[in-house]
Amino acid sequence: MDGFSKLVQACRSYRRFxxxxxMPREVLIDLVDIARQTASGANRMPLRFRVVCAEQERAAVFVHLKWAGALKDWDGPVPGERPAGYIVICDAGGGATTAVDEGIAAQTIVLAAASAGYGACMLHAFNKAEVARALGLAQNVAPLMVIALGKPGEAVVLEDMAAGAASTDYWRDEKSVHHVPKxxxxxVLL
Known part of the structure; x- marks a missing residue:
């Protein structure tokens, strides 16, 4: 499991790219192809995926995203640091296990991206109605998550939390290294 463990450790939430x-459209399509093959509750497969790579569409999505809630004084990546592509995971069928399917697909996408040298950030904090409108999604297709993707533009390090530590907030140091307590x-063992 050592190789998989290293992949999981390398698969961080990158917010600067x-x-x-x-990021070639073909890579985004390959990531969707991998995700569509994952498990789905009762094999309902309610998820649909919208690939976003054209510059105008990326800009139209970006303005509706909220970045890094724990970094109160940061408004998100500046031009040059923004994602090179997005995959928007959408619900087109509903069902009791849609949220589980979403998580399975999202984790698969970001792990596959990391294995290919790309970074990702799963975003639930976004204006769903405006993203749907910007991408021309049908009314029966609801965006659930936006996955931002691209070549990482920042260093992210994991750190074990001290026993009894209260805060799980991530933070950046004076060199802009992103620290993530775990x-x-x-x-975690009971």
């Missing part, structure tokens, strides 16, 4: 590096194994 090397926008100039781009509960230690002995803190």
């Amino acid at each position: 090397d926008e100039a590096a781009g 509960r230690a194994l002995d803190q």
Whole structure:
């Protein structure tokens, strides 16, 4: 499991990207192809995926996203640091397990992206109605999550939390390194 563990550790939420590096549409399509093959509750497969890579569409999505709730004085990535592409996970069928399917598909997408050298950030904080409008989604298709993707433009490090620590907030140091606290194994085992 060592190789998979390393992949999971490398698969962080990146909020700043090397926008100039781009991300080919074919890679985004490949990520969707992998996600569509994952498990789905009762095999209902209610999810649909909207790939966003054209510059105008990326800009139309970006303005409706909210970035990094724990970083109160940061408004999100500036031009040059913005995602090179997005995959919008949508619900087209509903059902009791849609949220589970969404999580499975999203984690699969970001792990596959990390394995190909890309970074990602799963975003639930966005104006769903405006994103749907910007992308011309049908009324029966509801955006659930936006996954921002691109070549990472920041360093992200994991750190074990001290026993009894109250805050799980991530933070940036004076060199703009993004620190992510994680509960230690002995803190999560019951």
